[in-house]
Amino acid sequence: MTSPLEQKKIKIAGPSVVTANRTWDGIVVYRTAAKSWSADLSEAAIVRNSDEAKALLAESVADDVGAIGPYIAPVQVGADGKIEPGNLREQIRRTGVTIGQSAQV
């Protein structure tokens, strides 16, 4: 779970998405194939190699008003096409904190 803030080189080992936080309210969002942002991971554009990742990230960075701090995050894609976060950090960003009562909405 090396912090993506330390992400210097784009090197991906498997299916990945670009994720960020929406500018006006900060919620977690994912870059879609339609060049927009969605709070739903299932709508994220999947990239599978460094060139695709670079291109998606560049496009995401350019949309500075929409979302901030974009980075590439690993995902797992099931046989049924279902997308799941690829590490604990991204799992927590998707499903929320793991600490119980005080974190609930």
Next chain:
Amino acid sequence: MYAYDEIDRTLVNERVSEFRDQVKRRLSGELTEDEFKILRLQNGVYLQLHAYMFRVAIPYGTLASNQLRALAHVARKYDRGYGHFTTRQNIQFNWIKLAELPDALEDLAKVGIHAMQTSGNNMRNVTSDQWAGVAPGEIEDPRIWSELIRQHTTLHPEFSFLPRKFKIAITASDHDRAAIKIHDIGLKLIKNEKGETGFEVLVGGGLGRTPFIGKTIKHFVHGRDILSYIEAILRVYNQYGRRDNIYKARIKILVHELGIEKFSREVEEEWQHIRNSSLQIDDEVIEDIRSRFSYPAYEKLPHMPDELRQAAADADFEAWRKNSVAPHKVQGYSIVTISLKPIGAPPGDATADQMDALADLADKYSFGEIRVGHEQNLALPHVAKRDLPALWKALDKLGLATPNVNLITDIIACPGLDYCSLANARSIPIAQELTRRFANHELANLIGRLHINISGCINACGHHHVGHIGILGVEKNGEEVYQITIGGRADEGAALGNLIGPGVKFDEVADVIEDVVEAYLALRERPDELFIDTVKRLGVEPFKERVYATR
């Protein structure tokens, strides 16, 4: 309490207007995130995992009841109904929306609260002893000097773009509750042979990636010279501090690399240029600040009122009183620490309802005043002893009477991977599990004073280096792994802990801590030998042996 004047109010209000305009321009796209980032950071706004995080300053840990209600209001209206008190007398809101931040700041400004310099490479919130002004034996109220420094350094152009963040803490008691030895500058109020007030000045303390205990740079600086002396330190830091490497940019690295002797010579030279300038403080300035602090009109009360004598028959009350109530400088009064560490809950969190109710209790029992300590607990600083039983019952109903202050479940923990974008591992769930393991009050009492500190990354916001037991979460091959240290302390005898061995996995941490504690109970010479003293006497080996013999 300190009463803001018109200059303070104008400054805070103008800052809100300025930030409102900056947010508007950001949301319209007129400002890019790169341009906006430094502006939001200067107003305490970070980007964390789930959302923006908003950090609000509580200068020297003093809050009025109306200010606590304003924090409750922000938690309820703009966040998710709770706030998190930090190790530096700040409160953080974890789910704030950028678009609503100016409104939140405006609501806080109405009661004199702001978020200036709670982030960024500038002078951060000046912190102090949460018992300031009420602790028996104190030289004098350190908040007067904290306020002086706060005023001088707020928006000071020379201190707004330092090589890195800069933190000052002040204490006026022999027992250090402000952790001054782990600050960039630590100040201890003392008197010289002539009875004049001044400071022992420490410099270069800090934790993080490269921890150091602060070193004494000058044994006595007269009070009237403290601003010029601090400024001299900052000028040397500004000139020589590294800006090329964020990991080597703190003053502790400069002090370490130059050596304290050379560093102090540089400071002395600079100081001679400025000590007789306008930075020399007139007595009237100090007296003006002193006059703006109001102190309660204490009654003449008995040392042992009937209410307290009668309540002593209640074992639960006595357990709480012995743990959470401390002597006050005025007879008949007490300082009450309010544990924000209920069993199974995140350390340092308080709900909006709890904050509102505490504000009411402060009005009823503590002259409307609340304090915030670096241990992530609160305190009511002026409680009449006769009111202790009634206060305890009220706190108990709020879930705020856990009698665990300074015990093993009074854990300091950073937000960790549950919230923080820098974290590598979770902190809060570790703390929660440990509080469950040691929930039995008799067991916790048997163990005695024992501080556990947990950080979810090397930045050490949970001060793990100075925990009696320190727990540092790191990432190894995609897994959370925790390194355990023992023997650290953050008080007047500040020391860094020593690693006991290889890191352990998330699920094993609580078992390992149980082993360490069992080893201590078996090794201590007598029941009142504290954990930290047993470690000092025996070193880490016996603990290491106990933990790793079967792992």
